[in-house]
């Protein structure tokens with residue numbers, strides 16, 4: 348995800364004309380006479396997989412608005428080592444078994460020869476997404492301009508959405524089971540993050556701050572991890588489409604996994620704090636009342652019947668995971684010559700002060 352001081356790096360080396368030709372050929376194999384028109388790449392809230400919007404126009408001129416998600420181009424110094432599009436597709440199928448709104452899936456393409464990369468097609472959902480660039484905590488966007496009662500309604504409905512996603516039938520989700528070492532889903536999850544961090548710093552300077560954060564996690568490790576649920580992963584309002592202030596589609600399953608409920612809650616709360624803290628650092632007020640940790644926890648308990656625990660652990664873990672992503676994005680910008688390498692790699696982590704404060708146990712006051 349891009350942030351105010353990290354301009355969105357280039358993502359694609361793919362040629363849109365070539366993609367359009369491939370799309371038409373592919374569509375023709377399952378809907379003869381139909382074509383792809385109006386291809387656009389949205390001012391996206393992310394920078395990993397590629398999102399392409401287009402209209403599927405059939406022989407009778409009927410139009411179906413669609414979204415194609417393609418795995419990131421491996422030559423583009425990707426944020427993550429792997430883009431498993433089938434896994435994302437299956438997560439959406441699983442989420443569709445709950446009452447949470449997800450886009451209707453149309454087609455999965457696993458063969459990279461068809462469109463140039465594996466991907467899937469879904470219907471486009473009308474609505475609006477809280478922006479990341481500039482973040483919704485800055486002025487000049489619909490969420491910031493809304494009234495307190497409207498934001499409170501969006502907050503309540505979004506937490507209820509999390510609780511609903513966590514009712515997905517994970518017993519049937521063998522495809523999501525981790526193969527990382529560890530005797531619990533949380534241990535496996537953290538070990539996967541350690542492997543991701545090792546991949547990011549391979550041949551590059553390590554981050555002392557991230558390593559301190561991993562050590563601190565061990566000290567805060569939950570005594571009881573609770574039930575294992577479908578963890579959406581990049582669980583935040585910037586991955587929800589709203590109509591008015593009501594969620595109408597959950598997006599972005601790139602970071603999905605199995606694990607405790609609090610994985611998503613910690614990420615949900617922290618990613619707001621990330622934007623909020625940056626906004627304050629820029630001398631603005633932001634939205635200090637919005638997505639308050641205690642209130643979100645209470646709303647989740649009400650919506651799910653489960654009282655979240657160990658939020659100090661899970662918000663620290665979210666800040667740590669986000670720091671690894673930031674470090675990778677920083678190394679990517681250095682790789683493309685967009686920024687010089689700093690002497691201290693921790694300077695690539697925009698929220699280093701917040702993370703440091705969490706490690707020291709003085710962030711939440």
Ligand SMILES: Nc1ncnc2c1ncn2[C@@H]1O[C@H](COP(=O)(O)OP(=O)(O)O)[C@@H](O)[C@H]1O
Pocket residue numbers: 389390391392393394395396398414450469470471472473476585586588596598599600601
């Ligand atoms: N099914 C969809 N309907 C409408 N818009 C979509 C849909 N899927 C993605 N988008 C648009 O594309 C943007 C990026 O999608 P997302 O899945 O969050 O990918 P990423 O953050 O990895 O780029 C969204 O913010 C939204 O504007």
Ligand SMILES: [Mg+2]
Pocket residue numbers: 392393581585586598599
């Ligand atoms: Mg996204």
